[in-house]
Amino acid sequence: xxxxxxxxxxxxxxxxxxxxxxxxxxxxxxxxxxxxxxxxxxxxxxxxxxxxxxxxxxxxxxxxxxxxxxxxxxxxxxxxxxxxxxxxxxxxxxxxxxxxxxxxxxxxxxxxxxxxxxxxxxxxxxxxxxxxxxxxxxxxxxxxxxxxxxxxxxxxxxxxxxxxxxxxxxxxxxxxxxxxx
Numbered sequence: 001x002x003x004x005x006x007x008x009x010x011x012x013x014x015x016x017x018x019x020x021x022x023x024x025x026x027x028x029x030x031x032x033x034x035x036x037x038x039x040x041x042x043x044x045x046x047x048x049x050x051x052x053x054x055x056x057x058x059x060x061x062x063x064x065x066x067x068x069x070x071x072x073x074x075x076x077x078x079x080x081x082x083x084x085x086x087x088x089x090x091x092x093x094x095x096x097x098x099x100x101x102x103x104x105x106x107x108x109x110x111x112x113x114x115x116x117x118x119x120x121x122x123x124x125x126x127x128x129x130x131x132x133x134x135x136x137x138x139x140x141x142x143x144x145x146x147x148x149x150x151x152x153x154x155x156x157x158x159x160x161x162x163x164x165x166x167x168x169x170x171x172x173x174x175x176x177x178x179x180x181x
Contacts, residue, residue, distance in 0.1 A: 001042065001043075001099055001100045001101045001102060001103070002037070002040075002042045002101065002103045002104070002105060003037075003042060003043040003044070003045055003096060003099065003101040003103070003104050003105070004033060004034055004037045004042065004043070004044045004045065004104075004105045004107065005045050005047060005086065005092075005104050005105065005106050005107065005108070005118065005122075006030055006034070006044070006045065006046050006047065006070075006107050006108050007047045007086055007106065007107065007108030007109065007114050007115050007118055007136075008047065008048065008049050008108050008109045008110065008114045008115075009027070009030065009046070009066055009067050009070055009107075009108055009109055010048055010049065010057065010063065010064060010065060010066055010067070010109075011062060011063050011064070011065050011066070011067060012049075012051075012056070012057045012063035012064065013109045013110065014067060014109075018139055019139060019140075020109060020110075020137040020138065020139055020146065021137050021138060021139070021140075021145075021146030021147055021150060022134075022137060023137060024069075025134065026107075026109075026134070026135055026136065026137045027067060027069050027070060029107070029132065029134050029135040029172040030070065030107050030108075030135050031069075031070065031071045032172055032176065033105070033107065033132060033135060033172055033175060033176070034071060034073075034076070035071065036175070036176055037105075038073060038075060038076075043076075043077060043095075043096075043099050043101065044073070044075070044076040044077070045076070045077045045078075045079055045092070045095065046066060046070075046072060046076055046077070046078045046079070047078075047079050047080075047081055047086045047090075047092065047108070047118075048064060048066065048078060048079070048080055048081070049064075049080075049081055049082070049114070050064070050080040050081065050082050051064075051082075052082075053082060059080065077095060079091050079092050079095060081114075083117075084113050084114045084116075084117035084118075085114075085117040085118055085120075085121045086114065086117075086118040086121070087118065087121040087122070087125065088121070093125065096127075101127075102127060102128055102165070103127065103128035103129070103130070103165075104122050104127050104128070104129055104130070105129075105130045105131075105132055105175070106118060106119050106122070106129065106130070106131050106132065106136070107132050107135035107136050108135075108136055108137075109136065109137050109138065110137070110138040110139065111136045111137060111138040111146075111149055111150050111153050112138050112141070112149050112153060113138075115131075115136045115138075115153075116153060119131060119157065119167075123160070123162050123163055123167060124163060126163055126164040126165060127165065128162075128165035128166050128167075129162065129165070129166075129167045129168075130167075130168045130169070130170055130175070131153075131154065131157045131167070131168070131169045131170075132169075132170060132171070132172060132175065133150075133154045133169050133170065133171050134171050134172050135172055136150065136153075137150065138150060154169050157169050
């Protein structure tokens with residue numbers, strides 16, 4: 001079973017002070033992939049950061065909400081996290097086990113923090129992992145543009161050795177055209 005993980009696509013991460021690379025394109029790609037997963041009856045999981053411990057991004061507040069242009073359906077799951085790694089002390093792994101998921105597709109924000117941490121953790125837990133190269137985003141960093149960060153991580157992920165299974169990096173169109181099993 002496959003599942004789509006959508007990490008931290010929350011209003012707090014997409015403000016005028018924190019512009020993200022290709023925001024509209026990333027949201028469009030996530031929406032297309034999520035619809036594809038729903039048609040296959042594969043789980044779509046929205047993971048939201050809960051920053052209650054640092055008095056920011058508090059559940060129920062506007063900044064904690066998902067972006068308005070993300071398509072969220074009643075069948076989708078919402079899981080809260082408190083660290084970069086979405087598996088850390090969250091319900092994510094229990095949820096995936098209940099669905100007998102062995103392959104996760106990872107999207108979201110921010111490439112170099114929560115997306116990367118969640119991807120690494122999924123590998124360490126022996127999931128098959130697909131990073132969707134055009135469905136994750138980040139902001140410019142002091143020494144690299146956001147596009148350079150994204151390109152760098154897509155390159156790193158392509159060269160990583162998984163603990164078990166496989167790690168692939170695919171575009172949205174590759175998934176929509178070829179991931180039919």
